[in-house]
Amino acid sequence: MTREEQNTVPSAEYAEANRYMDNAKETLKRAEKQDDGYYRDEKYVRTACGTAYLGVLRALDAWLLIKGAQLPGKKKQKSIELYEYTVAQIDKKMLSRLKAAYSVLHLDGYYRGVTSIDTIASGFKAAYELIDKIKPENPVDVPETRGGKAKRAWNTFLISAAAMFMRNRF
Numbered sequence: 478m479t480r481e482e483q484n485t486v487p488s489a490e491y492a493e494a495n496r497y498m499d500n501a502k503e504t505l506k507r508a509e510k511q512d513d514g515y516y517r518d519e520k521y522v523r524t525a526c527g528t529a530y531l532g533v534l535r536a537l538d539a540w541l542l543i544k545g546a547q548l549p550g551k552k553k554q555k556s557i558e559l560y561e562y563t564v565a566q567i568d569k570k571m572l573s574r575l576k577a578a579y580s581v582l583h584l585d586g587y588y589r590g591v592t593s594i595d596t597i598a599s600g601f602k603a604a605y606e607l608i609d610k611i612k613p614e615n616p617v618d619v620p621e622t623r624g625g626k627a628k629r630a631w632n633t634f635l636i637s638a639a640a641m642f643m644r645n646r647f
């Protein structure tokens with residue numbers, strides 16, 4: 478695969494994986510952190526972890542494509558064992574990141590409903606490290622979600638209103 482193809486192929490997948498992670502972070506905010514180091518709402522933690530793990534798989538597929546690895550087509554089921562076996566032949570550090578993301582995000586967060594803030598943060602860290610492996614030289618911008626756009630507009634309005642209020646006050 479040429480250098481240009483290596484930059485073109487993962488660009489869209491990198492943007493998509495980051496979009497998944499942004500959605501996961503937004504969902505995780507709804508879970509509300511408690512003072513005891515745990516999230517309040519398990520449902521949102523499970524949803525966020527599942528979404529983040531899907532982002533990891535998108536990035537992993539692109540990374541394996543860059544490396545020239547053969548994976549089954551879209552109609553065949555891919556298993557974590559297949560991913561681990563294929564990644565182990567290419568890069569041991571990447572395998573560690575994959576195992577961490579799988580264990581924390583998919584098993585602990587999604588299936589078991591673990592709500593520990595530190596545990597979930599370690600899974601997100603591993604996911605971002607894995608996604609950064611496919612970062613192209615000139616990444617495509619991640620499309621902003623409707624909720625993110627509305628939130629940004631609302632924040633801009635509030636800042637403007639606060640600035641006007643402060644200007645008139647002094």
